[in-house]
Amino acid sequence: MAIYGHAEASTLAYLGLHALQHRGQESAGIASSDGGTIYVHKSMGLVMDIFKEDVLARLPGSLGHRTQSVFHHR
Numbered sequence: 159m160a161i162y163g164h165a166e167a168s169t170l171a172y173l174g175l176h177a178l179q180h181r182g183q184e185s186a187g188i189a190s191s192d193g194g195t196i197y198v199h200k201s202m203g204l205v206m207d208i209f210k211e212d213v214l215a216r217l218p219g220s221l222g223h224r225t226q227s228v229f230h231h232r
Contacts, residue, residue: 168217176205192219 159174161167168190175186186208187200197217201208 167219168214172205172209172214175209179205188217190217190219 159171159178161170161174164170168188171188171190175188179186185200185202186205187198188209189196189198191197197219199209199213199217
């Protein structure tokens with residue numbers, strides 16, 4: 159999922175990631191860009207524990223991208 163051209167891109171990426179959390183819960187990350195710098199935050203754990211308001215505030219820009227690993231049990 160990617161959000162482009164929105165001032166709250168990292169917050170929208172967080173909400174999308176939270177909605178998809180049931181697919182895998184061991185880690186998550188968001189990258190955002192202000193057009194010159196890419197900002198990244200990733201960690202192990204649940205989305206709501208990883209991305210507090212202070213973390214989202216450090217992910218400025220109008221592009222947000224969420225990543226999430228998915229565990230496949232064989």
